[in-house]
Amino acid sequence: MDIYLPIAGLSVNIVVIILLGGAVGMLSGMFGVGGGFLTTPLLIFYGIPPTVAAASASTQVTGASVSGVFAHMRRGGVDFHMGAVLVVGGLLGTLFGAVLFELLEAWGQADTVINILYTLLLGGIGGLMAKDAWQSVSAKRSGKPVAASKRRHHPLVANLPGRWRFYRSGLYISPLAPLILGFLTGILTMLLGVGGGFIMVPAMLYILGMSANVVVGTSLFQILFVTMSSTMVHSLTTRAVDIVLAIFLLIGSVTGAQIGARLAQRMRPDYLRLLLAAIVLIVALRMGLGLGWRPDEIYTVQYL
Amino acid sequence: MIARLLLILALLLPFPALAQSASEPKLVPDVSQRNINIQSRFTGAELLMFGAIIYPRGVAPEGQVDVAVVLRGPTRPIILREKQQVAGMWVNADSIDFRSAPAYYAIASSRPIDKIVDARTAAIYELGLKRLQLSPTGEIQTSEVRRFTSGLVDLNRRDGLFAEAPGEVDITDQVLYRARLTLPSSVPEGRYVAETLLIRNGRVIVADDSVTVVISKTGFERFVTIMAQEYGLLYGAFAVLVSLFLGWFAGYVFGRL
Numbered sequence: 429m430d431i432y433l434p435i436a437g438l439s440v441n442i443v444v445i446i447l448l449g450g451a452v453g454m455l456s457g458m459f460g461v462g463g464g465f466l467t468t469p470l471l472i473f474y475g476i477p478p479t480v481a482a483a484s485a486s487t488q489v490t491g492a493s494v495s496g497v498f499a500h501m502r503r504g505g506v507d508f509h510m511g512a513v514l515v516v517g518g519l520l521g522t523l524f525g526a527v528l529f530e531l532l533e534a535w536g537q538a539d540t541v542i543n544i545l546y547t548l549l550l551g552g553i554g555g556l557m558a559k560d561a562w563q564s565v566s567a568k569r570s571g572k573p574v575a576a577s578k579r580r581h582h583p584l585v586a587n588l589p590g591r592w593r594f595y596r597s598g599l600y601i602s603p604l605a606p607l608i609l610g611f612l613t614g615i616l617t618m619l620l621g622v623g624g625g626f627i628m629v630p631a632m633l634y635i636l637g638m639s640a641n642v643v644v645g646t647s648l649f650q651i652l653f654v655t656m657s658s659t660m661v662h663s664l665t666t667r668a669v670d671i672v673l674a675i676f677l678l679i680g681s682v683t684g685a686q687i688g689a690r691l692a693q694r695m696r697p698d699y700l701r702l703l704l705a706a707i708v709l710i711v712a713l714r715m716g717l718g719l720g721w722r723p724d725e726i727y728t729v730q731y732l
Numbered sequence: 733m734i735a736r737l738l739l740i741l742a743l744l745l746p747f748p749a750l751a752q753s754a755s756e757p758k759l760v761p762d763v764s765q766r767n768i769n770i771q772s773r774f775t776g777a778e779l780l781m782f783g784a785i786i787y788p789r790g791v792a793p794e795g796q797v798d799v800a801v802v803l804r805g806p807t808r809p810i811i812l813r814e815k816q817q818v819a820g821m822w823v824n825a826d827s828i829d830f831r832s833a834p835a836y837y838a839i840a841s842s843r844p845i846d847k848i849v850d851a852r853t854a855a856i857y858e859l860g861l862k863r864l865q866l867s868p869t870g871e872i873q874t875s876e877v878r879r880f881t882s883g884l885v886d887l888n889r890r891d892g893l894f895a896e897a898p899g900e901v902d903i904t905d906q907v908l909y910r911a912r913l914t915l916p917s918s919v920p921e922g923r924y925v926a927e928t929l930l931i932r933n934g935r936v937i938v939a940d941d942s943v944t945v946v947i948s949k950t951g952f953e954r955f956v957t958i959m960a961q962e963y964g965l966l967y968g969a970f971a972v973l974v975s976l977f978l979g980w981f982a983g984y985v986f987g988r989l
Contacts, residue, residue: 432774432917434953435960439775439917491975495983536813540823656972663968667960671971672772678975682982719821725890726815727883728824729833731808 435670436480442676444474449680453492456681457688458695459704462489462623462651465550467677469711478539480670482621483662487674489623490655492681493648499689500645507596507642511649513603514610514628518654521614526661529619536730540719542619547716549616553626554708561701568698582635597638597646605636610650617658623651626708758786759940761801761928766943768915769950776892776917779803779945781840781926782910792906798841798848798931799901799909800859803945805836805893806922812880828880831867835920837894840911844898848931857929857936861885861896892916921948 432439448470452463464485471481500506532538588602609631613624628647632638638646662669692700761783768777781801787793810833816825841848845860855863862885868877888894893916901911909928927941949957959967 430773430775430917432770432772432953434949434956437918437920487971487975490972491979494976494979495986498980498983536811536824536827540821544821656976659971659975660965660968663960663971664964667964669960669968669971671956671960671967671974674971675974675978678978682978685979686982686986721822722817723815723822725887726822727880727887728813728815729884729887730811730813732810732829 431672431676433476433480433670433673435668436476436673438475440474440476440673445673445676446680448474449488449677450684451680452488452677453681453684454688454691455684455704455707456489456492456496457685457690458692458700459688461625461629461704462493462655463681464489464617464620464622464655465546465626465708466711467681468621469546469715471673476673477668478542479666479668480673482542482619483659483666483668484670484674484677485621486617486623486655486658486662487669487671488677488681489621490652490659491678492685493623493652493655495682495685496648496689497645497652500648504596505642505645506649507594507638507646508649509592510594510597510599510606510638510642511646513592513606514613514646514650515653517607517610517612518614518617518650519657521611521616522618522654522658522661523614524611525615525618525658526665528615529666532619533730539728543715543719545616545620547712547719549627550708550712551716553630554705554712556630557701558705558709561698561705565698565702582637585635585637594638596642597636599636599638601636609636610654613650614654614657617654618661621658623655625651755788757788757930757938759928759930759938760784760786761926761940761943763926763943763945766945768945768947770921770948770953771951772953774917774953776919777915779913779915780910781913781928781943782908783928784908785906785930787907793932795932797903797906798843799903799911800839800841800845800848800929800931801901801909801911801913802839802859802927802929803836803913804925804927805834805920806924807832807834809833812884814880814883828872828876829869830880830884831869833866833884834864835893835922836915836924837861837864837888838897838913839895840897840900840913842899842901842903842909848934849936850934853934853936857939859929861889861894891918893918915947919947922946 429442430439431442452466456463467485467488468481472478532541585601585605588604590602591600592603593600613628616622616624625647628650629643632643632647659669764780809831811827811829813824813827815822818825839860845854854860858865864881866881885894901909903909924945924947925941926943926945927939929936930938
């Protein structure tokens with residue numbers, strides 16, 4: 429079944445798009461990440477123009493994170509105070525990201541910068557997650573208790589001026605820290621079409637030192653607003669949001685997310701994290717190899 | 733289609749007077765579709781370019797005639813970038829500005845172009861992908877222009893936007909000709925010009941570019957494109973609402989299961 433995408437300007441197989449959305453949705457349901465880091469590269473690989481892929485993926489992440497936010501809200505897993513600061517940072521980040529994107533386009537290095545960012549970010553985060561998950565898996569196997577790491581924020585965060593109390597996160601820190609974190613993920617959302625959950629969650633845990641039971645909910649809350657803003661900014665600047673593509677991705681991913689959430693309850697969390705780390709590392713590896721190998725086609729056209 | 737061809741033939745052949753100039757033959761070209769509409773089931777199109785050659789006094793001359801048909805999309809300015817390996821990575825390193833790159837170009841001919849016209853004539857009429865005039869801007873060496881041109885040709889050939897089909901024009905009895913050209917789903921909108929050339933003894937006798945094909949999005953696809961281009965705020969807000977709704981709806985449905 430083929431359907432024409434009016435903004436991407438080509439026809440695609442609907443089944444492929446729905447399955448792609450479904451697979452990514454399952455991951456997002458299982459791990460509480462938006463899954464944009466998979467959608468964008470897969471869409472580009474399928475032949476969708478990169479800008480359309482990034483813009484439409486961010487629309488899809490909005491849909492995939494809605495039900496997660498509601499679920500976490502019901503059990504008190506969202507720190508709205510912290511979330512609001514992150515969202516403000518994120519909105520500023522998407523605007524800055526839009527400017528950055530235009531500069532990179534004009535310079536002609538948008539693809540390369542995006543590829544390098546993907547490789548470094550996913551490689552770094554995937555490596556950290558794999559190490560962490562592996563340690564806890566092997567600790568359980570050998571029967572030794574996991575040494576509980578002391579939750580505290582990074583010394584850099586402690587040095588920032590001005591302190592606010594974030595009750596649910598159990599923190600008394602400068603609002604500048606989450607503001608900067610939100611700003612950086614906002615840029616990534618705009619450039620890469622990712623929600624940024626895979627960066628947000630570890631950063632909240634290890635840099636801000638937030639209490640673990642509000643991390644995923646608050647990160648989803650921030651992702652929801654920032655991807656909404658990124659869809660708006662794309663609609664007004666690049667005009668690359670393909671609503672038809674986004675709807676078919678959404679149909680797959682919202683369904684997949686629900687299935688994934690149910691699957692996750694039956695799996696051991698450590699193995700789940702190890703699996704996510706493996707997926708992230710594979711994507712990073714693929715991206716890295718793509719930079720080093722001679723590409724199939726070395727010419728690209730930019731319309732004026 | 734064949735019936736239409738025969739009809740043209742039947743109408744025209746008894747009236748050689750229609751061919752005004754006494755010595756030169758005349759071309760009556762047509763295409764199977766003058767308007768191609770892009771709607772949701774559009775997966776590309778196939779165009780039949782056909783027509784008749786009318787000779788003075790209705791007599792076909794001695795020797796072989798050849799026909800070439802060219803379908804050309806709207807031209808637009810582009811920047812073509814070339815990746816090179818820099819510090820182990822393939823990055824965009826070199827680029828060129830072309831002022832008039834056709835969005836689509838397909839040529840079919842009854843025999844390979846090199847065999848039916850000389851290089852000069854082929855260059856004048858831009859026959860063949862290697863003879864496209866892309867109007868590079870700035871001071872660039874000829875060898876560089878050639879490298880970039882072949883890069884663009886290669887890229888667009890893979891996407892089906894450029895095509896060369898030697899030997900694909902069928903000529904019946906020196907009078908009727910037809911050729912099929914395919915358009916991929918990614919063809920841009922615009923006015924496409926179909927040019928037909930009648931060639932004999934290495935010389936272009938008649939060139940007719942009176943036939944045009946208009947490719948445009950219609951209905952829903954046109955509506956979406958206009959909304960995205962002109963009403964970004966509304967379009968973005970709608971996209972956000974749809975994604976919120978679908979996300980919420982899935983949660984609601986699965987919550988009940």
